[in-house]
Amino acid sequence: MKRWGFFFILAVICSGLAGCTMAQETTSKSDSKGVMTKRQVLNLSTFRPLATLDTDKMAEFGRLNNTIEGLYSTTGEGQAELALAKKVKINARKTTYTFTLWKDSYWSNGDVITAKDFVFSWRRALSPRTKAPNADLFVGIHNARQILDGQLPARKLGVSAPNKFTLVVHLDHPMAELPQRLTYPLFGPQNERVAHKFGKKYATKPQYQVYAGPFMVSAKGNTAKHWHMVPNPHYWDREHVYLQRINVTVYRNWQKTWDDYRNGRLDEVRLQSAANIKLYEKQAAYTARPYSRMVLISYRKQGSWPQVNQLIAQRNARLAISHAINRKRLSQKSYGATSLTAQGVVPAGLSRGQRGTADFAAAQPEQETLAYNPALAKREWQAALKRAHLKRITLTLGYPRCRIQWQNCPIPKTTIDASTSGPDN
Numbered sequence: 191m192k193r194w195g196f197f198f199i200l201a202v203i204c205s206g207l208a209g210c211t212m213a214q215e216t217t218s219k220s221d222s223k224g225v226m227t228k229r230q231v232l233n234l235s236t237f238r239p240l241a242t243l244d245t246d247k248m249a250e251f252g253r254l255n256n257t258i259e260g261l262y263s264t265t266g267e268g269q270a271e272l273a274l275a276k277k278v279k280i281n282a283r284k285t286t287y288t289f290t291l292w293k294d295s296y297w298s299n300g301d302v303i304t305a306k307d308f309v310f311s312w313r314r315a316l317s318p319r320t321k322a323p324n325a326d327l328f329v330g331i332h333n334a335r336q337i338l339d340g341q342l343p344a345r346k347l348g349v350s351a352p353n354k355f356t357l358v359v360h361l362d363h364p365m366a367e368l369p370q371r372l373t374y375p376l377f378g379p380q381n382e383r384v385a386h387k388f389g390k391k392y393a394t395k396p397q398y399q400v401y402a403g404p405f406m407v408s409a410k411g412n413t414a415k416h417w418h419m420v421p422n423p424h425y426w427d428r429e430h431v432y433l434q435r436i437n438v439t440v441y442r443n444w445q446k447t448w449d450d451y452r453n454g455r456l457d458e459v460r461l462q463s464a465a466n467i468k469l470y471e472k473q474a475a476y477t478a479r480p481y482s483r484m485v486l487i488s489y490r491k492q493g494s495w496p497q498v499n500q501l502i503a504q505r506n507a508r509l510a511i512s513h514a515i516n517r518k519r520l521s522q523k524s525y526g527a528t529s530l531t532a533q534g535v536v537p538a539g540l541s542r543g544q545r546g547t548a549d550f551a552a553a554q555p556e557q558e559t560l561a562y563n564p565a566l567a568k569r570e571w572q573a574a575l576k577r578a579h580l581k582r583i584t585l586t587l588g589y590p591r592c593r594i595q596w597q598n599c600p601i602p603k604t605t606i607d608a609s610t611s612g613p614d615n
Contacts, residue, residue, distance in 0.1 A: 230433045233457045235447045239414040239440050243407060244393035246315045249323040251375045253438045256419060259403040260378040261289055261308070261357070262369050270369035274303060274379070274402065274426075275357075284364040291355040296424035297381050298401040305351035307379035313344040314385075315376060324376050330368075332360040367550070378402060404431045415440045467526040478528040482537035487511065487587070498585075500578045507574035511585075512559055513567035533557050 236253050245251070245258060263273035272278065275289040295303040315322040316337045328334040332348025348360030361368070371377070381400050385392045393399045396417075397409040404427065405419040412418065419436040421428060439456075441447045451459035461467045470476045489502045501507050517531040530538050534554030575581065 231435045231437065232433055233437045233439070233455060235441050235450070235456055235459065236438055237441060240407075240412065240417050240438075241414070242393060243396065243399040245311075245375055245378060245380065246320045246322040247393070248375075253419075253436070254407070255375060255403075256405040256436070257401045257403045257407060257422075258375040258378045260372055260375070262373045264373045270373050284366075285361045287359045287361075287368065289357040289359070291357065292426065293355055295402070295426045297384075298406045298422045298424055299381075299384070300424055301381060301383065301400070303379055303402055304354050305357040306354075307381055308357050308377075309349050309351050310382040310385070311378065311380035312349050313347055314380065316344045316347060322376065324374075327371065327374060327376060330361055330363065330365050332362050335362075404428070405433075405436060471526045471528070478526065484532070484535070484537070497578055497580055498583065501574055501580060501583065504574045504577060506570045506577075509559060510567045510570035510574060513561065513563040513570065516562045517560065518562070532560055534560070 234253055238250070238252055242248060243254070243257075248254070251258065259273050261273060261275040261278075262270040265271050274291055274295050276292045277290045279288040279290075280286070281288075289305075291303065291305055293302070297303060312328065312331075314320050315325050316328055316334065318340070325338060328347070329338070333342055333346045334348070336342040337344055337347060348362075350358045352358060359368075365371070379402055384400050388398045391398045395409070396407040396412060399407070401407070401422055404422055404425045406422045408418050408420050416437070416439050418438065421431045421433070425431060441450075447456065447459055450456045461470065471478070489508065491499070493499055521529040521531050533551045534557060536550045536554060538549060538551040575583070
């Protein structure tokens with residue numbers, strides 16, 4: 191089914207589907223800093239079985255984020271800071287980044303992490319043989335688009351290692367968001383020697399993978415339904431890794447997850463419904479974390495009713511629907527009081543300029559098209575109806591892709607409904 195290439199952004203949820211920490215008090219003695227309990231074991235849940243440890247084969251990284259580290263990492267405020275890179279030099283045109291790596295960063299097997307590990311990783315992600323699900327994130331790095339289109343081999347990617355600890359990245363154009371993008375685990379290094387050593391077995395099991403992050407997946411006692419992570423003994427900042435173990439259990443039923451949390455078998459649970467968020471968001475155990483998600487309205491280009499097609503083709507009609515939606519109320523009713531409304535395609539707080547001050551969300555054009563304005567919506571709607579020679583029409587808004595986290599998908603009460611059921615004569 192063809193659809194209009196015109197979208198209205200409904201809501202950006204930046205409080206996320208919040209997690210809760212255990213509310214029970216502990217009587218364990220703390221360490222000399224007065225902040226750590228003796229036994230630092232964290233029990234977490236996931237809905238994704240452990241199918242692979244190959245970062246190029248993962249569509250989402252979830253709990254495995256802690257096993258991966260790249261040139262940059264993300265701070266508690268969601269900003270990018272240098273990690274495996276000691277420093278970076280950017281040319282005047284802002285199209286070439288030269289990274290100097292730390293010389294004392296090691297893989298979990300003791301190998302030194304080098305610039306060639308990044309070159310190997312990035313080229314491998316773009317290789318047709320690998321078929322990385324998120325390979326399009328490399329677009330903007332020189333030749334990445336042509337490589338994805340099959341016009342160039344992966345070795346032509348604009349990344350090189352002139353020496354052991356220098357990595358040079360060439361861009362097709364300036365990318366102020368590059369540091370934030372490079373925090374994504376797909377841009378982490380991969381140990382070329384280990385990958386070649388294990389061949390087809392590489393990253394299929396914990397014993398066939400090595401890790402650059404603070405944790406590594408243990409090779410003992412793991413199944414697809416349960417695994418655990420332990421500290422990486424060679425991690426550069428291992429002195430500040432306090433957790434002794436992270437247990438991860440796969441759940442198929444959200445109610446079972448919630449029951450195990452309440453019974454103390456899990457240390458965190460992600461709230462799945464607006465009702466639960468509203469019930470717990472004022473409790474001490476509730477934590478709102480930055481998490482962005484977009485909900486879009488798309489319009490059918492060709493339906494069964496020509497008059498409807500003519501109506502939806504009008505910009506006034508689509509603007510009327512947009513102006514009739516109270517995004518603030520919708521997002522907060524759906525995801526709690528800390529949720530933020532959309533300002534455009536880029537969520538608030540997701541990306542900033544290179545000086546770290548300008549939020550790209552605030553710089554997006556035509557934000558007035560997302561403003562809740564019922565009076566304007568009525569005028570625009572009447573103008574669109576008149577032009578389409580209609581007096582009244584009923585439109586229906588559907589959610590064909592609701593997943594587990596989108597149960598109870600809300601439909602706002604507005605002056606205009608929103609996909610088409612045909613003219614109402």
